Amino acid sequence: MGFPIKGSIGLEVGAGFKLAIYRKSLFQPYSVVIFILYYFERSTARNRNKRKALNMNLRERISLDLKNALRGRRIIDLSVLRMLQSAIRNREIEKKKGDAGLTDEEVIEVVTSEIKKRKEAIEGYMKGQRQDLVDKEKAELEVLMNYMPSQMGEAEIRKEAKKAIEEAGAKIPQDMGRVMKILMPRMKGKADGALVNRIVKEELEKMLNS
Helix, strand or coil: CCCCCCCEEEEECCCCEEEEEECCCCCCCCCCCEEEEECHHHHHHHHHHHHHHHCCCHHHHHHHHHHHHHHHCCHHHHHHHHHHHHHHHHHHHHCCCHHHCCCHHHHHHHHHHHHHHHHHHHHHHHHCCCHHHHHHHHHHHHHHHCCCCCCCCHHHHHHHHHHHHHHHCCCCHHHHHHHHHHHHHHHCCCCCHHHHHHHHHHHHHHHHHC
16 A cells, blocks of 8 residues: 655555655655554454454355455356345245344355256256356356365265265165265265265165175
8 A cells, every 4th residue: 555645665564564764855865754654453453354254154254255246346256146145035035034044054055056056057058059158157156166165075975975875774776865865964065966976876886786
């Protein structure tokens, strides 16, 4: 940030402080006038906002990100977050949440639903060879993924699938329903349902062929 003093030279003096050395004239030696511009309150406010962001629930974070997208004129983010907020409000009305709002887990369910829509749209547009629309949906998908928990890798999913198969006592592919009933609540928001389904099917087929 610039200094309001013409001809001043800004020097950083540590967190919260800036030093301005004012040059009185180009033809005279430096006449040093030290202006300590104390930005402690501003620095404290920034830190307070960071702490607040860490304590935000997911709905509040989405609301804040929407405001930032509006300020930054990030068109795709703005469009996606507005649609997401609308979907969250609709779910709150559906669940009769009132002022309580959705929990983080319930917000993740809404985000997951929106992600599913984008993936289905991408698949459809790819079949129709509409790369422009594929790129748009992928950009929207990327925004939505910011609100999902860390996604499990295939190796982790396979490990959990084997545990669920053992717990369900499953032996053949026809037992898949029992396995998924145990496994899916554990995978909620952490893995793509289609991927989980494929891995469980593969593991059950291995058992059948062993």
